[in-house]
Amino acid sequence: MTDFTGVRADFPLLSTAEGRTLTYLDSAATAQKPEVVLEALRHFYRYDNANVYRGVYGLAARATAAFEAARETVAAFIGADADEVIFTRGTTDAVNTVAWAWARAALGPGDEILTSEAEHHSNLVPWQEAARAAGARLRFVELAADGSVQTEAVLGALGPRTRLVALAQASNVLGNLPLDVGAVSRAAHRLGAIVLVDGAQSVPHLPVDVHAMEADFVAFSGHKMMGPTGIGVLYGRREMLAAMAPFQFGGEMISHVEAESATFKEAPQKFEGGTPPIAQAIGLARACEYLSGLGMAEVAAHDRRLGELAASQLGEVPGVTVYGPGGARLGVVSFNLEGVHPHDVATALDQQGICVRAGHHCCQPLMRRLGVVATVRASFYAYNSEEDVEKLVASVMSTMEFFHHVAH
């Protein structure tokens, strides 16, 4: 069993003098970075910085080796092979890559994309646009009463015209238990459909094995899993990547160029036009190693425990509504205080050193389904503790008091 007590000390932002006063509960937006990741970035720039693939000299060889080792590490972290890992700018970029490079070419009138109104805009709007461009149709999984996407509902919504299923494995708002991607993939494949998983909230917080879950594409962001900003991953099943046309033209993705035409390399290079995010890949790999060191099963259990504790304790505060499932859940808790706008709550909590998100969390359709304009969201990660939950709950209570007391 990993002991999470010491984890916080690995994170400079949380353990400097000022940081010690912070209760950072916005990891679903972006995670803090352990010192080892900052050090990996610094080390690369100080000792190994060169462009990759192209150089003959020793420095370039080191940079290339470090970059390709990073790809191996990230691939191993998600149970993929290295040539299935494409470095992107983030989840949004990864989803859009598939929307441009695959969907616009592969879909046509009558074809259906199955998604949901609980998706992050980054896994919804690209499909709206691709569907419009291809003449395809969006279909939406029926949401459960708590707003969540349930595996059963997905299986029921698959139809003969479904060509693509694009769903998040874990919600960034509700904290419901993850989608059973394996079951969805197997059912979708039987119907000739492929599955794109928005893994932005699952890869950082759960053990994910892309081969075992038989997904065709998985998109995720480095910055949400303790890695640097400016990097993400598109995992693509080898056959999908081989069949898909490239999308960013130029640089190392190219094999042979004539004035009027060009031929391209194989994946992953095929999809990595231009100088890649070299230092960021190396930093992300270090974050994967750090997370593996903690153990992803342990991280998952830890995050869930804090999420469940927060949800149950907040649920007992009079006037507080907690969204999402009642019992077992992940480490994301959205809630509202009666008569107090989420922005006011977030400002009040911030005054007490608590960083939470207030807003629609890039999920406007889901907000409408929940019947709210916005929510407050607390999200937990390995550096959080029960103490953070206690602080949150106490501050929510005093915030309620402040607005109701002063206002009456």
Add this chain to the structure above:
Amino acid sequence: MTDFTGVRADFPLLSTAEGRTLTYLDSAATAQKPEVVLEALRHFYRYDNANVYRGVYGLAARATAAFEAARETVAAFIGADADEVIFTRGTTDAVNTVAWAWARAALGPGDEILTSEAEHHSNLVPWQEAARAAGARLRFVELAADGSVQTEAVLGALGPRTRLVALAQASNVLGNLPLDVGAVSRAAHRLGAIVLVDGAQSVPHLPVDVHAMEADFVAFSGHKMMGPTGIGVLYGRREMLAAMAPFQFGGEMISHVEAESATFKEAPQKFEGGTPPIAQAIGLARACEYLSGLGMAEVAAHDRRLGELAASQLGEVPGVTVYGPGGARLGVVSFNLEGVHPHDVATALDQQGICVRAGHHCCQPLMRRLGVVATVRASFYAYNSEEDVEKLVASVMSTMEFFHHVAH
């Protein structure tokens, strides 16, 4: 006058024990980073790390302010307004953005894209693909005898069907003097064409004022101008950005989302789907400040002086062919040794601590025009000195000797 003697000491990779033995002459591929840039990255992750725009809490406010200040700094560096600066992954990403978001929508059969066979693949292949998709035609500026694109030739090649001129301001191979973008833009605009400038080699090395040169789009990369990897810029004239459809959907680029449709924000957000490269933007801004501190006119003069020195001295070595112009030139020098393959030259120079590039430099059509398979390329930046040139020339001579002596 800036004294460049002390500059090298600002660059950790070049001034550590191991670094001191290095003569880094591959800045056209990627530049080394000054300590202040590494420190800016580290500082952000240690003290200000949060996602931008979305958070109400103080940490998020600091991150947002730092990110937007970075945009202002980068904008000021190129003479743009902040809302005309879109952060991308790099030059390749920036060019492809225009190729997808503008060219495919704006061009049609009969329309012409004017480019050249001297372009980097990243400013050629995107247009091959966009032209094919739009039914438009590529036209090529006639190259000068030394392979370079001359302003006069561009002006002569503009025609009534030209809709887009896509050219590099400075070559990454030849070192010829920069294109007069102002003259090209004014002529193009008179014909109703727009101008995209590949600034990958000019923005890092020359004073560039995008408003003064009246360009419509300018693309460049952070990593080539002492900034981090994983970031670049697409400058777009305000009217162009307003007229152009977004391209990466999701995240902060969105205004309002329904299940089936969405509306978008104004530029620059409109083109920045997903969590942006926050730390990298801050690092790039710091690099701009560092370069401004040296003075871009001084940097340009310094780089040119070293380029001219190297070209003239290498030109005097028997058996060495120097490509590009004879006299005045920029700090990029491509050359070949008779009877020795560029890869062998690069390996030999590396053994003497000199990092040069060997290959086609992502310019295969230009290589064919020069009648070579590849060249050796030395490129200079502010941290280089005359001593580096001397080392290069001496090592080229001993390499020539090694291969010719041993081989006979």
Add this chain to the structure above:
Amino acid sequence: MSLTDLYREIILEHARHPQHKGSLAEPVSFQAGLNNPTCGDEVIVQVRVGPGGTIEEGKFDGVGCSISMAAASIMSGMVAGRTLAEAKQLIDAYTAMVSGKQAPTDELAELAAFAGVAQFPMRVKCATLPFHALQKGIARYEEGF
């Protein structure tokens, strides 16, 4: 810096019991809406301008946080009796104050309660939302449609 620096009694009072809220009776000279996509706040401002170019009445409608709703409430009351030029001056003075560029002036009267917003940069947008809507409305009205 404490919570009461931002949430002055008068702000909370207006947020709870907004004034001049709802639809303005005809004739309406102009109206303008704005929203803050980040938090979903929405505000619509309606104004009737009298024959002499003086605002006779202002009303607002919308949903939002205490800051934006209180600002809309107080603003709607204060515009009545001012010329459009005076209203624009008020907008400028207020915007300068909440963004920390200027100390509260006398003219701002009750709006001085929003001075604390300057210390909460992420809330400046909330505080200015109704004012920007009013500004948009005046601009359109003056352009003549």
Add this chain to the structure above:
Amino acid sequence: MSLTDLYREIILEHARHPQHKGSLAEPVSFQAGLNNPTCGDEVIVQVRVGPGGTIEEGKFDGVGCSISMAAASIMSGMVAGRTLAEAKQLIDAYTAMVSGKQAPTDELAELAAFAGVAQFPMRVKCATLPFHALQKGIARYEEGF
């Protein structure tokens, strides 16, 4: 590590004066080409297999650096007289050696001169290019076309 570790006399000799270069006389049992897009090196390998499944002759053509050209030259000579299985074994042993996974074996004979490549990671591709072309050719031939 010095330049002569990589550029052994025999390598430079073969690079300058390649053997078995040009087109193989008919009948050609198989041929295969490969290029290294990074440096523009290109190599084509042609092989004639005798009735007993033994390679009778190998030739190569192409352009490239000393390493790839010398490797092609030596390899083309060495495959003659080997069965396809033996040739594949040679490819494996050589590849393992230049990528630093294995010391030179007796079987590698002259190819042992390429052992120094292992210390120059960016040149491994040059050294293996003709061998990968041969490998591709054998694989295609054995698949029966």
